[in-house]
Amino acid sequence: MQCSAQFLLSALSPAQFPQEDAPEIAFLGRSNVGKSSLLNALVGAKAAKVSSTPGRTRAINFFLIADARRAPQAVFADLPGYGYAKVAKSVSAGWQDFIDPYLATRQALALCVCLVDAKTPPQASDRQLLDWLRAAGREFIVVATKIDRLSGNERTRSLVALKRALDVDALLPVSAKTSYGVKELWERIETAAAEAAIG
Ligand SMILES: Nc1nc2c(ncn2[C@@H]2O[C@H](COP(=O)(O)OP(=O)(O)OP(=O)(O)O)[C@@H](O)[C@H]2O)c(=O)[nH]1
Numbered sequence: 507m508q509c510s511a512q513f514l515l516s517a518l519s520p521a522q523f524p525q526e527d528a529p530e531i532a533f534l535g536r537s538n539v540g541k542s543s544l545l546n547a548l549v550g551a552k553a554a555k556v557s558s559t560p561g562r563t564r565a566i567n568f569f570l571i572a573d574a575r576r577a578p579q580a581v582f583a584d585l586p587g588y589g590y591a592k593v594a595k596s597v598s599a600g601w602q603d604f605i606d607p608y609l610a611t612r613q614a615l616a617l618c619v620c621l622v623d624a625k626t627p628p629q630a631s632d633r634q635l636l637d638w639l640r641a642a643g644r645e646f647i648v649v650a651t652k653i654d655r656l657s658g659n660e661r662t663r664s665l666v667a668l669k670r671a672l673d674v675d676a677l678l679p680v681s682a683k684t685s686y687g688v689k690e691l692w693e694r695i696e697t698a699a700a701e702a703a704i705g
Pocket residue numbers: 535536537538539540541542543544555556557558559560561562563586587588651652653654655680681682683684
């Protein structure tokens with residue numbers, strides 16, 4: 507998809523969230539899983555900051571996505587990572603203060619893109635997030651990131667183990683490095699955004 511991404515704002519409290527006038531896509535996952543990188547791969551630009559220091563993204567960063575050819579516009583929300591031991595308590599406290607409320611009440615939220623690392627064994631924190639989203643009735647897609655780091659056999663094994671542990675039927679393998687799976691993810695995002703715009 508030909509599109510442009512424009513940084514909108516960083517929010518650290520619900521009062522700072524932008525107006526809800528376009529379908530929103532949230533990127534969720536543990537620190538360092540590749541949220542910002544995947545967002546950049548989708549828009550084909552370095553919109554979101556990528557860092558080798560886990561826990562760098564502390565606010566919800568909102569980006570306005572404008573498709574050159576087609577409506578609707580969308581907003582991408584890059585959320586802070588969770589579940590990383592080295593991340594300061596102040597960051598995990600942020601989850602209760604503004605990320606839980608965001609996920610629970612945000613009307614514009616059309617799809618949660620949940621990222622899990624293809625090379626890391628299934629994590630309890632990922633399962634907890636998915637169970638939370640299921641209970642909240644949120645639509646989500648689970649993607650396995652950094653798939654370029656695994657060989658064919660490792661890939662298959664890892665995807666089977668992740669699916670079972672996370673109790674999901676489908677898992678989309680992606681790589682921000684090679685763009686593997688990025689087109690399929692765009693299709694899911696466009697469908698969710700279009701449905702939200704209509705409904
Ligand atoms: N090989 C490979 N490395 C990746 C890929 N995606 C991200 N990385 C690397 O993983 C690290 C973390 O990437 P980020 O995109 O900053 O991860 P994040 O989830 O946004 O991290 P936080 O904002 O700290 O929660 C960086 O060193 C990236 O270069 C990928 O598809 N393949």
